[in-house]
């Protein structure tokens with residue numbers, strides 16, 4: 001049961017060798033205890049991200065991306081969610097050993113989260129200026145006037161036009177794209193080292209998505225933060241990520257530097273996803289379709305969880321869960337037949 | 347209902363046509379009409395307008411304006427073809443869909459089915475036409491009544507059109523439909539919550555097929571689905587089209603899916619069509635700035651494309667359709683806008699400079715300063 005320990009340290013980038021990762025999640029496990037049974041929503045997830053680096057966590061809905069992020073942030077809905085194992089090492093300390101008070105201080109100040117639905121994460125009856133300013137008043141004890149000035153500064157930083165005039169406006173008075181910028185501003189307020197963005201542009205139109213992603217990438221570079229970008233969009237990932245972790249049924253099935261993953265995936269699920277997407281630059285005939293559906297997490301298939309849908313399935317896959325194989329520098333795959341997959345077998 | 351801008355098409359007149367050399371009777375062709383050998387249109391939409399009144403006051407309602415959700419849209423749909431309508435949220439796509447299937451009544455304009463204007467029909471005549479134009483809805487999670495069984499949902503159209511299937515035969519028909527869309531016929535007695543998103547979308551498609559329509563208007567049929575399931579549903583729609591000779595109006599905001607499934611594409615912005623053409627014309631030879639910006643904003647699933655892509659970042663947001671800009675509606679975000687753009691609304695027609703140019707740049711584009719710009723790297 002300790003195969004996740006096999007997850008290798010990245011050896012690909014010089015920076016990653018020189019300094020320990022900003023965040024190192026090891027063998028994380030979360031389950032939801034519900035009437036329908038125990039759902040292992042996160043089932044041994046390991047990933048890490050360094051300062052100045054963008055890790056994309058890619059997966060279909062229900063694969064456990066958000067729950068992993070909630071566990072890292074310490075905002076897991078509990079009950080019904082329970083953290084049943086693993087470590088979350090942030091700047092050298094295992095967060096799971098910290099006292100609640102300490103944990104809360106880290107949240108917001110050192111790591112911050114951006115959610116998909118900005119409207120429901122902002123307070124509808126408080127002006128955005130008040131909400132931004134409150135962060136400075138609470139965490140840094142600055143005066144109201146000072147807090148407001150800092151709020152304007154932040155709004156300018158995320159390129160809200162006429163920030164000074166709009167600082168007193170309420171969330172509903174802003175467009176979806178601008179609200180998401182305000183969410184980014186809130187996340188940045190206290191100068192965190194790590195940002196977790198959970199589907200930050202999924203609800204936005206493409207032209208607005210492009211603006212918001214550009215802003216996020218620019219700020220991340222400028223402030224050399226670590227960024228975990230959670231998404232199901234293979235296009236967005238290709239645009240901004242340094243490394244990718246692909247999730248399926250509560251597990252990471254493949255981790256790789258972005259260029260390598262698109263060029264030669266080492267897991268049949270990743271390959272299936274890449275083959276299924278229609279392309280803007282190609283007319284193409286019939287789309288490849290992964291057969292079947294993602295599993296119900298209260299009854300994940302034995303052996304390899306992907307085996308009922310996998311074109312390469314063999315007997316061993318039905319009984320033996322594949323360990324996380326190291327398949328190259330900074331690359332892992334949870335597939336018994338990663339080599340064949342890497343060589344192009346479909 | 348007067349338009350505040352000069353060039354807006356007035357209802358009743360023929361759509362600005364493509365002067366396709368030697369083809370088509372004058373005055374009846376729609377913009378973007380394909381070559382002369384394509385089959386006759388099953389649907390002709392002309393100067394379609396839908397304004398939703400904006401009212402103020404509780405007891406005495408006073409109209410204070412109108413949301414110009416659709417404001418002069420014209421296109422043809424040919425037999426067996428798939429016409430895509432793309433555009434950003436709120437541009438009027440769903441309103442067009444609802445007008446086409448009769449869920450909304452147009453403020454002005456015509457929708458001709460096999461030559462007959464269905465917006466003037468009523469009673470039995472209208473009902474007969476409606477049978478042939480069915481809709482598949484956007485959201486598989488909310489568009490199915492949770493208290494109805496799958497059998498009742500798929501068979502519901504037979505309640506409205508009892509002549510389509512005798513009572514005793516309906517259950518068998520429903521089971522057949524389930525099979526056609528790749529679901530187990532034994533599922534008839536289950537409820538929607540027992541199905542995944544992809545399965546629910548199949549149920550919606552089965553219902554759309556129940557009356558054996560000629561035309562299916564699909565409003566974002568795959569937008570709520572995950573990629574692995576989305577491709578299953580896209581393939582299903584394509585198979586059904588071949589099998590039943592269906593014509594589709596396929597509405598989506600995902601330009602990659604539209605390219606994959608559509609023969610022709612209409613790009614919509616703030617209630618009007620900006621550009622109309624074949625998939626090659628729109629994706630490889632766009633001439634309207636909005637189309638170019640829209641295409642360039644789509645993230646390409648290829649990390650190597652990061653460096654050599656032509657990205658156009660639009661400033662600002664889409665203006666409110668209750669108070670659209672005068673002239674060209676795109677002008678507040680357009681980097682090429684000139685004074686003329688604020689004064690004269692550019693009609694949707696082949697731009698003068700391309701009328702003599704053979705090849706794919708010659709297609710309707712509602713821009714005074716249309717020019718070709720290739721933004722999608724060739725794959």
Ligand SMILES: Nc1ncnc2c1ncn2[C@@H]1O[C@H](COP(=O)(O)OP(=O)(O)OP(=O)(O)O)[C@@H](O)[C@H]1O
Nearest residue numbers: 398413415434435436437438439440441442599667
């Ligand atoms: N019944 C209505 N009353 C008033 N305004 C309406 C009504 N239906 C739609 N609208 C408005 O008309 C405009 C077009 O709406 P529509 O639903 O057609 O957009 P859409 O292109 O389908 O957008 P999306 O991509 O978000 O589905 C929007 O501004 C919308 O708010």
Ligand SMILES: Nc1ncnc2c1ncn2[C@@H]1O[C@H](COP(=O)(O)OP(=O)(O)O)[C@@H](O)[C@H]1O
Nearest residue numbers: 032041060061062063064065066067077080297
């Ligand atoms: N509060 C909750 N109660 C019960 N189950 C939950 C809860 N939150 C998430 N889950 C379950 O955990 C699994 C993973 O969810 P999530 O991490 O949100 O997926 P995604 O990858 O789409 O972000 C899903 O099966 C989901 O239904």
Ligand code: SF4
Nearest residue numbers: 304307310317335336
């Ligand atoms: S372990 Fe077997 S079933 Fe799982 S992905 Fe690899 S080949 Fe497919």
Ligand code: SF4
Nearest residue numbers: 674677680687713714
């Ligand atoms: S008509 Fe003017 S504002 Fe409109 S798209 Fe063309 S250049 Fe831009």
Ligand SMILES: [Mg+2]
Nearest residue numbers: 065066067198
């Ligand atoms: Mg999620």
Ligand SMILES: [Mg+2]
Nearest residue numbers: 439440441484
């Ligand atoms: Mg819509």
